[in-house]
Amino acid sequence: MKKVVKFGGSSLASAEQFQKAGNIIFADSGRRYVIPSAPGKRYDGDTKVTDMLYDCYRAAESDKNFEDKLKAIQVRYQEIIDGLGLELSLNEQFKEIQKNFSEKAGTDYAASRGEYLNGIIMADYLGYEFIDAAEVIFFTEGGSFDADKTDACLSQRLSTVERAVIPGFYGLAADGSVKTFSRGGSDITGSIVAKAVHADLYENWTDVSGFLVTDPRIVENPEVISTITYKELRELSYMGATVLHEDSIFPLRQEGIPINVRNTNKPEDSGTLIVESTCSKPKYTITGIAGKKGFASINIEKDMMNTEIGFGRKVLQVFEDCGLSFEHTPSGIDTFTVYVHQDEFQEKEQQVIAGLHRAVHPDSIDLESDLALIAVVGRGMRRTRGTAGRIFAALAHVHVNVKMIDQGSSELNIIIGVENRDFETAIQAIYNIFVEAQL
Ligand code: ASP
Numbered sequence: 372m373k374k375v376v377k378f379g380g381s382s383l384a385s386a387e388q389f390q391k392a393g394n395i396i397f398a399d400s401g402r403r404y405v406i407p408s409a410p411g412k413r414y415d416g417d418t419k420v421t422d423m424l425y426d427c428y429r430a431a432e433s434d435k436n437f438e439d440k441l442k443a444i445q446v447r448y449q450e451i452i453d454g455l456g457l458e459l460s461l462n463e464q465f466k467e468i469q470k471n472f473s474e475k476a477g478t479d480y481a482a483s484r485g486e487y488l489n490g491i492i493m494a495d496y497l498g499y500e501f502i503d504a505a506e507v508i509f510f511t512e513g514g515s516f517d518a519d520k521t522d523a524c525l526s527q528r529l530s531t532v533e534r535a536v537i538p539g540f541y542g543l544a545a546d547g548s549v550k551t552f553s554r555g556g557s558d559i560t561g562s563i564v565a566k567a568v569h570a571d572l573y574e575n576w577t578d579v580s581g582f583l584v585t586d587p588r589i590v591e592n593p594e595v596i597s598t599i600t601y602k603e604l605r606e607l608s609y610m611g612a613t614v615l616h617e618d619s620i621f622p623l624r625q626e627g628i629p630i631n632v633r634n635t636n637k638p639e640d641s642g643t644l645i646v647e648s649t650c651s652k653p654k655y656t657i658t659g660i661a662g663k664k665g666f667a668s669i670n671i672e673k674d675m676m677n678t679e680i681g682f683g684r685k686v687l688q689v690f691e692d693c694g695l696s697f698e699h700t701p702s703g704i705d706t707f708t709v710y711v712h713q714d715e716f717q718e719k720e721q722q723v724i725a726g727l728h729r730a731v732h733p734d735s736i737d738l739e740s741d742l743a744l745i746a747v748v749g750r751g752m753r754r755t756r757g758t759a760g761r762i763f764a765a766l767a768h769v770h771v772n773v774k775m776i777d778q779g780s781s782e783l784n785i786i787i788g789v790e791n792r793d794f795e796t797a798i799q800a801i802y803n804i805f806v807e808a809q810l
Pocket residue numbers: 379380408409419421422485539540553554555556557558
């Protein structure tokens with residue numbers, strides 16, 4: 372088994388956490404390629420090293436004294452080195468960073484040093500080879516990730532390296548400078564490496580025991596999803612459920628490499644397995660519930676709308692011209708509704724209304740705000756009758772008024788629109804009817 376293992380910031384925040392990660396790696400000889408994040412928070416209220424670096428570089432950029440801030444970062448690393456009893460010194464690296472900061476090497480360069488330095492420590496601690504991500508991960512001239520060049524270089528380089536540490540989050544831009552992915556981007560590095568080495572498994576070690584059925588801020592102690600497909604994950608992530616960086620899915624999907632999300636603090640938990648497809652039956656009819664508040668709906672009415680070919684296109688053209696993306700478009704015979712993000716819509720409200728009047732001459736336009744959308748997702752729904760019935764009975768039972776229903780043709784999800792104030796009650800009710808009642 373060839374495994375790529377990525378450890379998040381909280382898994383490497385201190386020497387103690389490093390040791391846990393080390394024990395996990397040493398427990399399985401298949402764990403050959405390791406992707407570390409920068410040290411994260413050690414306790415609530417602590418600051419991530421990445422944020423300290425951004426802050427330090429802001430001072431350097433505006434010609435303020437940044438040496439003390441840099442010293443504080445060095446202290447964080449030194450504590451880890453001492454706690455692990457390593458001989459390693461990062462003095463040379465910090466001298467170079469100080470020089471590059473004064474020469475204004477860029478925000479991305481600054482942020483990337485968190486992973487870079489943690490990678491050096493990790494490699495020393497494990498006795499693995501250190502490979503600088505700037506030598507193997509590339510971005511195009513346009514600034515997007517260069518998948519082909521990276522894959523060719525990385526797979527060739529790693530073909531002769533039995534065990535290596537490759538820091539997450541950054542690579543090399545076309546102009547030779549260091550460039551980072553967006554925040555949380557070490558997940559992406561992990562999946563890129565997993566693809567390049569044709570790993571059997573990509574393990575993503577974090578501080579939760581996997582992907583939860585729903586948001587723990589709404590439902591107390593929700594269950595962990597044991598197996599989820601990429602498609603289901605995409606639906607849930609789109610609706611706000613996050614454990615992994617969204618862009619980390621794509622490289623692996625192409626290869627069908629499974630991802631296992633695990634908890635560094637509870638390695639005995641098997642976590643969540645994310646797979647391309649599976650015949651393993653989900654435990655319940657639904658796999659997960661996620662949602663977001665803050666939507667608005669624009670309800671357009673016009674007599675005989677159904678006979679007017681091109682009506683929908685003209686309506687959506689108005690939204691496109693205003694630079695607004697739409698979420699859902701439920702329609703009736705003489706009504707057509709468009710759901711949009713409220714904050715984006717508010718700025719353009721009058722422009723949209725005027726545009727709609729001009730484009731389709733409606734009888735009336737009615738606006739509604741403070742709406743929430745809830746996605747109930749599950750591959751098991753296709754095979755089960757009565758899922759929608761159960762959801763709506765549960766919502767009626769807790770007196771939640773359903774404003775909109777949308778079931779995709781894939782039968783993978785049912786989207787429900789409710790008022791913002793009913794959001795939490797609705798999610799709890801849906802969770803109860805499937806998970807608590809074991810359906
Ligand atoms: N250290 C970076 C961040 O805090 C990247 C990562 O942890 O994945 O966003």
